[in-house]
Amino acid sequence: MKTRFAPSPTGYIHMGNARTALFNALMGHKRGATFLLRIEDTDTERSDMQYVDALKEDLKWLGLDWQEGPDVEGPNGPYFQSQRGDIYEKYYQQLLDAGLAYPCFCTPTELEVMRKAQAQAGQPPRYDGRCSRLTPEQVAQKKAEGIPYTLRFKVPKGEEVVFMDAIKGRQRFKTDDIGDFIIRKADGAAAFFFSNAIDDALMGVTHVIRGEDHLTNTPRQILLLEALGLPVPEYAHMSMIVGPDGSPLSKRHGSRSIRQLREEGFLPQALTNYMARLGHTYKDADNTLMDLQQLADGFELSQCGTAPARYDENQLRFWQKEAVQALSDEAAAQWLAPFAQDKVPAEKWPAFAALMRDNITLPDEAVAWAERLFEPVPLPQTELSVEVAPGFFEAGAEALAQGADFKQLTEALKATGAKGKQLFQPLRWALTGQLHGPELPVLFELMGREEALRRFRQAAEAAA
Numbered sequence: 001m002k003t004r005f006a007p008s009p010t011g012y013i014h015m016g017n018a019r020t021a022l023f024n025a026l027m028g029h030k031r032g033a034t035f036l037l038r039i040e041d042t043d044t045e046r047s048d049m050q051y052v053d054a055l056k057e058d059l060k061w062l063g064l065d066w067q068e069g070p071d072v073e074g075p076n077g078p079y080f081q082s083q084r085g086d087i088y089e090k091y092y093q094q095l096l097d098a099g100l101a102y103p104c105f106c107t108p109t110e111l112e113v114m115r116k117a118q119a120q121a122g123q124p125p126r127y128d129g130r131c132s133r134l135t136p137e138q139v140a141q142k143k144a145e146g147i148p149y150t151l152r153f154k155v156p157k158g159e160e161v162v163f164m165d166a167i168k169g170r171q172r173f174k175t176d177d178i179g180d181f182i183i184r185k186a187d188g189a190a191a192f193f194f195s196n197a198i199d200d201a202l203m204g205v206t207h208v209i210r211g212e213d214h215l216t217n218t219p220r221q222i223l224l225l226e227a228l229g230l231p232v233p234e235y236a237h238m239s240m241i242v243g244p245d246g247s248p249l250s251k252r253h254g255s256r257s258i259r260q261l262r263e264e265g266f267l268p269q270a271l272t273n274y275m276a277r278l279g280h281t282y283k284d285a286d287n288t289l290m291d292l293q294q295l296a297d298g299f300e301l302s303q304c305g306t307a308p309a310r311y312d313e314n315q316l317r318f319w320q321k322e323a324v325q326a327l328s329d330e331a332a333a334q335w336l337a338p339f340a341q342d343k344v345p346a347e348k349w350p351a352f353a354a355l356m357r358d359n360i361t362l363p364d365e366a367v368a369w370a371e372r373l374f375e376p377v378p379l380p381q382t383e384l385s386v387e388v389a390p391g392f393f394e395a396g397a398e399a400l401a402q403g404a405d406f407k408q409l410t411e412a413l414k415a416t417g418a419k420g421k422q423l424f425q426p427l428r429w430a431l432t433g434q435l436h437g438p439e440l441p442v443l444f445e446l447m448g449r450e451e452a453l454r455r456f457r458q459a460a461e462a463a464a
């Protein structure tokens with residue numbers, strides 16, 4: 001078994017792309033199969049090496065290592081389509097020789113006129129095959145004149161393409177609904193239908209798991225592979241991931257990239273756990289954080305849904321919280337270091353990071369806590385929901401001035417008559433300016449008695 005991810009390097013990958021990679025990698029992991037990466041960079045205008053580097057980095061960050069493809073190589077390279085031109089030539093020639101492809105000299109304007117006429121007649125847009133009727137002399141003449149041309153595949157008439165999609169079930173397409181389609185563009189570059197199908201066959205891909213946006217391409221690709229006598233893989237088309245407006249995430253529309261999520265501090269485990277449940281459900285243990293092997297073990301194409309999967313930030317944050325809480329002290333410190341380490345005294349950093357791990361979802365919260373704890377911030381105007389006992393803040397300041405630790409501080413505060421919420425809410429507010437947050441004794445330790453004293457004096461002044 002061999003699965004693959006075949007992105008076009010035309011932007012940073014988003015969750016729709018990354019979930020495709022994940023599902024293919026999970027299928028690979030599950031059965032000890034090969035997961036292959038192929039770069040579909042035939043669109044020279046939109047492709048950029050910068051995006052190739054970025055997507056490799058993003059996949060590695062997610063833990064989705066490929067066993068065949070760029071960098072690791074393998075027996076079926078090159079793995080960049082831009083380097084496979086000679087291979088494609090051989091197959092164009094095979095189709096031309098068999099009379100299954102022909103040059104098309106129609107200009108974009110002619111094609112546009114054809115489409116408009118079809119639309120007016122209420123017909124679906126498709127190429128009417130006019131260039132297939134050119135005589136060899138006419139073809140030679142046009143070539144001699146230097147008229148640019150594409151190559152089109154001659155779609156057989158009156159047939160049906162039937163295949164079993166592993167997610168969507170049996171699919172049938174009438175060939176009469178498919179016009180002869182372009183396999184080589186006028187600039188000589190391979191068209192998607194062609195290079196994508198040929199490469200899957202030549203690279204030994206057995207399972208093509210991809211987004212539903214490719215479903216209608218599949219009958220074309222099956223026709224091509226059959227015409228060339230190449231093996232046809234199994235297909236599985238996943239429902240699309242849509243954004244809040246209901247339209248599919250896409251690079252073209254600037255959907256939030258994996259890179260952006262990483263920069264915001266999302267963890268790879270959060271993303272993989274969330275994505276594995278986007279349009280796919282686990283039979284058991286649906287809400288436990290799993291590593292990639294566990295995600296793979298329970299993964300079944302038959303558990304993929306057919307309705308569009310809506311991207312839900314709250315769900316992603318749920319998995320982020322799970323992933324954060326599962327971090328070791330060391331991993332938590334590493335995770336937060338680029339965001340908050342410079343705001344925390346060095347000797348307090350490990351304790352601070354561990355405390356944050358148990359209390360936050362994203363690093364920007366740690367930044368806020370670091371500022372609250374280690375910078376002499378003024379007390380924010382927060383409405384306390386309890387009445388403060390007379391002399392409360394003064395008593396705290398007094399105790400701290402005499403060297404009280406946290407326990408002694410609370411004893412001194414209790415002596416003013418405050419207890420329960422009436423004790424802890426103003427105490428928390430005096431120390432942090434907040435009504436909620438991490439455990440107070442730990443915050444007190446981190447901040448130190450000197451700073452706590454300063455804050456109690458500040459609170460006493462504010463309350464006066």
Ligand SMILES: Nc1ncnc2c1ncn2[C@@H]1O[C@H](COP(=O)(O)OP(=O)(O)OP(=O)(O)O)[C@@H](O)[C@H]1O
Nearest residue numbers: 007008016017020210211240241248249250251252
């Ligand atoms: N919103 C989406 N939901 C699910 N899968 C998607 C989505 N967008 C793309 N994919 C899948 O990601 C894989 C790689 O696609 P591709 O590199 O063409 O990305 P793209 O985002 O569709 O790019 P573009 O915006 O250029 O069309 C394909 O299998 C495609 O079906």
